Amino acid sequence: MLLLQTNDVTRRFGADVLFHNMNLQIQEHGRTALVGRNGAGKTTFLKMIAGITEPDEGTITKAKDLTIGYLAQDQGLDSQNSIWSELDTVFTPLHKMEKQIHDLEQQLGELDSSSEHYQQILASYDTLQTSFKKQGGYEYASRMRGILHGFGFDEDTYDTPINSLSGGQKTKLALAKILLQAPGLLILDEPTNHLDMNILAWLEDYLKSYQGALLIVSHDRYFLDRVVNDVYDLDNKTLTHYTGNYTQFVQHKQERLQAEWKHYDQQQKKIAKLEDFVNRNIVRASTTKRAQARRKQLEKMERLDRPETDDKSIHFHFHADKASGNEVLDVEQAKVGYHEQVLAGPLSFTVRKPQRIGIVGPNGIGKSTLLKSILHKIPLISGTIKMGANLEIGYYDQEQQQLHPHKTVLEEVWDDHPEVPEKDIRSLLGSFLFVGDDVYKVVHELSGGEKARLELTKLSFKSINFLILDEPTNHLDIDSREVLESAINEFDGTVLFISHDRYFINQVATDILAMQQNGIKHYEGDYDDYLAAKDKENPTIVENANTNKGAAGKQSYQQNKEQQRARRKIQRQVDSLEKEMADLENQQSAVQEQMSQPEIATDIGKLTDLQKQLDALAAKAEEVELAWTEAAEKLEDFDQQN
Known part of the structure; x- marks a missing residue:
């Protein structure tokens, strides 16, 4: 059943179009993600769907009696009530019904059971009780406790005022x-x-079993992979629909763009050949009819649009002028906290070149405090920290306190490197999408995402062989996160980072440090490897899955991960062969161009040599095309089987 549909929805700001021709469908029990760059208009579109604003053009139709709940980004409760009493307001209709039931019970106790009025009250009582039970009247308190527990609120916090x-x-x-x-x-x-x-x-498990439909905007790719099965991509000011989770969407989008470019290039080559034939033969009496036929063919041809995408993305890398020693960091029996108040410890671990270690653990456990203690910004309560030799440290602060609020973007970078010409500073800023007058924005006026890009700009300018990153993906859109992942994976130095972005951890981590209040434990591998190790330690508890799914759910996830790796391997082979085919075609065109030159056309020796070269290229191209066909068929078979 179709719950909601948008038809050719458009939003304008003056003469500028934010998006247009937005067509989206939400099915009953749908699990839909809306993805796109920061600033593409995702939140604006959600507000239209929620009925908060109206589209400039187009329509939004909804199923009769559809109830919509909208939670804005970082929207918090503002209430004088306690936690329990505020959440209990959701069930006000049930409380009214409950009071009616008690009133009827009192009336029944006062009436003669043989009277007609008693029977009428009893019938009303039975109807009301049935309705009360059907609407969850006997379950709402346990539902509240379950959800509060899921979000980390214990029973001793229920009376806490929300405003505190x-x-x-x-x-x-x-x-x-x-x-x-x-x-x-x-x-x-x-x-x-x-x-x-x-x-x-x-939350992932709760949403997977949610009875209604979901429409989600999130930069958490791991979350999207586990929850959604439908993706709408807001790209180039309009929507494209894909079936599958986030990882499948990325694959399908890449394949679609590759196919569109291939068809576009093929048509452009065909057009060029037809136009060339017309230009060379239209004035010759013997070939003019054929040229006219080609011209008509060109006129009737439905020309493909050049494939376009929002391809603006930051691009950078980290670099080191000198290598660090192998022993980068040793932490022994460290206790971290503030003013003798211990948050966590004792903590003991080592960092060695070129590990990329992710620190995970509950919020408030002291992970950021640990990094600041390593950097000597906050003193240890006890224990020791030993830094290695020749370290050049780069630090990313999630609170962005290292930026000067009253400097401009240009000053923030240039003041640290006054010897560098302004054009070089502006060129670097441009690679982080600070272009034109953006460089004159004052830091305190920047968005969280812009501040994050500015911090990364400064880090990329420094010589670094040890990166310490505190929640580096916060405020970054998905494309920027992927660029950061690539920069870290290409970095020759050592990385110690904190992140809640499980997808990011899977992409970059070689090791995991799981931090608790009373210690820290080392695990080899990425986040999924860490989960697998935790499952072995606690065989009766399957983290991140419902207990009734057991190890089978984890095994299924691992199998899916292996399938994705196998598919990426085949896709890389197909892409490589396509590139080789294009290179060989360009080489053949270059040889043919040489052969058509007047000074060579009359030189039999040179023509013979070039023909041999052309034949060899053609044979090689045929061989590569055969290999490409086999690889493409293998990829198609893989997709059909999986």
């Missing part, structure tokens, strides 16, 4: 409240902000 909580806790409660409301269509804009990994795993 942190911003992150208020955001979690806003999400808890809307989940309790259980609308037919639940719209979530970045719901994973402020959630640690255990809560994320719980």
Whole structure:
């Protein structure tokens, strides 16, 4: 059943079009993601679907009686109530019904059971009780406790006034409240902000079993992979629909763009040949009819548009002027905290070149404090920290406190490197998408994403052989996260980082440090390897999965991961062969161009040599094309089987 549909929706800002021809469908029980770059208009579109704003053009149709719940990004509860009483307001209709039931019970106790009025009251009582039970009247308290527990609120916090909580806790409660409301269509804009990994795993399982439909905007690719099976890509100011989770969407989009470019290039070559024939033969009496036929063919041809995408992306790399020693960092029996108040410890671990170590653990455990203690920004309460030789440290601060709020973007970088010409500084800033007048923006006026890009700009300019990163993917869109992943993977130095982005951890980590209040434990591998190791340690507990799925769910996930790796390997082979085919075609064209030159056309010796060269290239091209055909068929068979 179709719950909601947008038809050719458009949003304008003056003469500028933010997006147009937006066509989206939400099916009953749908699990849909909306993805796209920061600034593409995702939140604007969600507000239209939620009925908060209206489109400039187009229509949005909804199923009769569809209830919609919309949770904006970082939207927190603002209430004088306690945690329990505020969430309990969701069930006000049930409380009214409950009071009616008690009133009827009192009346029944006062009436003669043989009277007609008693029977009428009893019938009303039975009807009301049935309705009360059907609407969850006997379950709402356990539902509230279950959701509060899932979001990390223990029973001893239920009486806490909401206005005394942190911003992150208020955001979690806003999400808890809307989940309790259980609308037919639940719209979530970045719901994973402020959630640690255990809560994320719980939320994923909760949403997978949610009875209504979901429409989600999130930069958490791991979350999207586990929750959604439908993706709408807001790219080039319009929507394209893909079936599958996020990883499948990335594959399908790449394949679609490759196919579109291939067809476009083929048509362009055909057009060029036809136009060349017409130009050379239209004035010759013997060939003019054929040229006219080719011209008509060109006129009737439906020309393909040049494939386009929002391809603006940051591009950079980290570099080191000198290598560090093998022993980068030794932490022994360290206790971290503030003013003798211990957050965590004792902590003991080592970092060696060229490890890329991710630190994971609950929010508030002291992970950021640990990094600041390593950097001597906060003193250890006890224990020792030993740094290696020849270290050049680069630090990314998630709180962005290293930026000067009253400097411009240009000054923030140039003041650190006054010897560098302005054009070189501006060129570097351009690679992080600070172009034109953007370089004169004042830091305190920048968005979180812009500040993140500015911090990365400064890091890329420095000579670094040891990167220390505190939540580096916060505020970055998905494309920027992928560029950061590539930069880290190409970096020759050592990396120690904190992240809640499980997809990011899987892409870059060689080791995991799991931090708890009483210690820290080392695991080899990425995040999935860490989960597998945890499962072996606790065979009765399957983290990130419902207990009834057991090890089979984990095995299925691992099998899917292996399948994705196998497919990427075949895809790389296909891409490589396509590139080789294009190179050989260009070489053949170059030889043919040489053969057509007047000074060579009359030289039999040179013509013979060039013909041999052309024949060899043609034979090689045929061989490569055969290999490409086999690889492409193998890829097609793989997709059909999986």
